[in-house]
Amino acid sequence: MRTRLDNLPQTQQHFDILVAPGYVLLELASLVEVLRLANRVCPTPPFTYAYRSLKGGPISSSSEAMVQTDPVPAQPKADYLFVIGNSDPDHPDLSLGRVVSSYTFRGAKVFLLAEAASRYINEHGTGDMATHWENASFLRERGARFEAKLSIATEQGAVVTCAGMEATTDVALAVIGRHISGPAKMTVADIMLHENIRDFSSMQPFSGAKLTATGDARLDQCIKLMQANIEDPMPIHQIVESLHLSNRSLERKFKTFFGTTPNGFYREMRLAKANNLLLNTTMSVREIGLACGFPNGFSSVYKSFFGVTPFVVRREKRAAIQR
Numbered sequence: 001m002r003t004r005l006d007n008l009p010q011t012q013q014h015f016d017i018l019v020a021p022g023y024v025l026l027e028l029a030s031l032v033e034v035l036r037l038a039n040r041v042c043p044t045p046p047f048t049y050a051y052r053s054l055k056g057g058p059i060s061s062s063s064e065a066m067v068q069t070d071p072v073p074a075q076p077k078a079d080y081l082f083v084i085g086n087s088d089p090d091h092p093d094l095s096l097g098r099v100v101s102s103y104t105f106r107g108a109k110v111f112l113l114a115e116a117a118s119r120y121i122n123e124h125g126t127g128d129m130a131t132h133w134e135n136a137s138f139l140r141e142r143g144a145r146f147e148a149k150l151s152i153a154t155e156q157g158a159v160v161t162c163a164g165m166e167a168t169t170d171v172a173l174a175v176i177g178r179h180i181s182g183p184a185k186m187t188v189a190d191i192m193l194h195e196n197i198r199d200f201s202s203m204q205p206f207s208g209a210k211l212t213a214t215g216d217a218r219l220d221q222c223i224k225l226m227q228a229n230i231e232d233p234m235p236i237h238q239i240v241e242s243l244h245l246s247n248r249s250l251e252r253k254f255k256t257f258f259g260t261t262p263n264g265f266y267r268e269m270r271l272a273k274a275n276n277l278l279l280n281t282t283m284s285v286r287e288i289g290l291a292c293g294f295p296n297g298f299s300s301v302y303k304s305f306f307g308v309t310p311f312v313v314r315r316e317k318r319a320a321i322q323r
Contacts, residue, residue, distance in 0.1 A: 013179055015049040016078040016103075019069060020093040020116070022086035025061040027113050027168045031082055034172035037188045038180055040279070041272050043306045046179050050078075054093050062087060076103050080175065085115030085164065089135060094119040104158040111153075111171065114164030121148055121161065129161040130154040133204050153200040163204055170198040182258025183268035186223065191276070218243055219253045226266050230273055233293040236262050270294065271305050278310050279317060285310045 015035065019028060032049065039045035053059045056071035081103045085094060100110050100120070112120050118135035122142075129148060131139070136148040152167040153160055153174075162171050169192065177185040189197055225239055239262070240250050254262050274292040277283055283291070288310070289298030303309045 011044070011046065013047050013079045014077070015047065015080045015082060016052045016072075016076060016108075017049055018052045018054075018072065018081060018083045018096075018099070019059050019061075019067060020053070020084065020086045020091055021059055022062045022088065022091070023059065023084045024086065024114065024164065025063050025065050026166065027084045027164050028061070028067070030166065030168035031084075031172045033192065034169060034176060034188055037191050038176045038184065041184055041187045041191075041275060042180055047176065054099075072099055072102075074102075076106060076108060078103065078108050081108050081110045083110070083112045083116040085113050085117070085119075087115065089115040089118045089122075089138060091115070095123065096120065097124055100124075100159065107158075109158055109160065109175075111160045111162055111175075113162045113168060117161035117164070118148065120159070126156065128154055128156060129159075130163055131161060132163045132165060150204050151200060152198055152202050152204060155200060160200075167198065167204070169194055170202070171200070173197050174199065181268060182254075182260060183265050183272060186269065187272035187276075190227075216253060216257065218245060218250075219257060222250065222253075222262070223265075226269055229293075230270055231291055231293055233266060233270065236266075267301075268305070271302060274298070274302065274310070275306065275313075278313055285314065 015031075017028065017031065035047045035049055039047055051067050051069045052072050053069040054072055056069055058066050059069050060066050081100075083094075083096060088094075094116050096112075096116065096119075100112075103110050114132045115135060117129065117131040118139055121129045121131060122139060130151050130153055131148045133150055136150060139148055151163075153162040153171050160171075162168065173185055173189055173194070174197075176188065189195075221243055222239055225234060225242065236247065236250070240247055243250070250262055254260055254265055258265055260268075270292040274288050274294070277288045277291065278285070281288075285299065289295065292298075294301060299309050299311070306313070
């Protein structure tokens with residue numbers, strides 16, 4: 001899905017994904033799958049991405065998976081740069097000070113994962129940057145100028161340093177959450193079976209920190225109630241009674257975390273499930289509407305959100321399969 005940036009709609013965000021030889025496939029897949037699924041569940045695809053390396057050409061991962069890359073452009077136009085490291089923080093392709101400056105100078109946000117983060121910390125860092133705990137130990141043994149943080153990510157201006165590995169999914173979800181709605185982000189996490197979305201300040205797992213999906217236990221409980229009652233939606237007043245909250249308090253929580261109302265979040269959550277069923281099952285449109293809590297008017301509600309009717313989506317999918 002490599003797209004020319006000159007033709008991008010203004011609403012789309014473009015990611016350059018820079019891989020070094022021997023890159024960690026888990027980290028690449030965690031980022032790309034979040035972007036791909038977000039494009040699937042949103043009314044219009046909000047993200048594009050391109051694979052990059054310093055010189056271009058095929059680049060092999062540590063597990064021998066190959067990805068074809070284009071060279072890093074002299075004048076990058078991406079909104080985000082993600083650098084996927086390898087198992088060798090001394091690898092020359094991870095010395096990326098000039099590349100990072102080239103992207104940040106043009107307004108991009110740069111995310112450095114694991115070994116890429118530790119190399120940057122060693123060469124250009126400050127005392128508030130994160131990397132994987134193994135790399136933090138490596139830096140410590142080498143007498144680095146700074147003690148790396150053990151949160152899953154730290155953000156300093158335009159540069160974000162990250163732990164990498166499975167925490168890449170959390171970082172990617174946080175990034176897409178800046179451009180899509182809360183329910184859409186939660187749907188991506190649900191499809192990935194990623195139960196607890198950690199924020200940047202969450203400690204890496206060995207710290208024993210208690211994890212929640214939102215950082216707010218009551219809000220987590222509310223979302224679980226909604227997820228458990230898709231076919232027969234609970235009235236919001238019943239939800240707040242079961243949580244021992246006021247309507248006003250719950251509305252504030254949803255406004256703070258998701259920028260929407262509880263009802264708006266609930267409706268979009270049900271529509272996201274409906275879209276998934278429409279694309280991936282043979283259920284009829286009426287059956288899908290009933291399964292997602294829309295006994296009447298499902299097609300019009302679906303069209304008002306996704307811009308097309310469910311019948312058109314189903315017809316286009318069948319046509320694509322037959323090609």
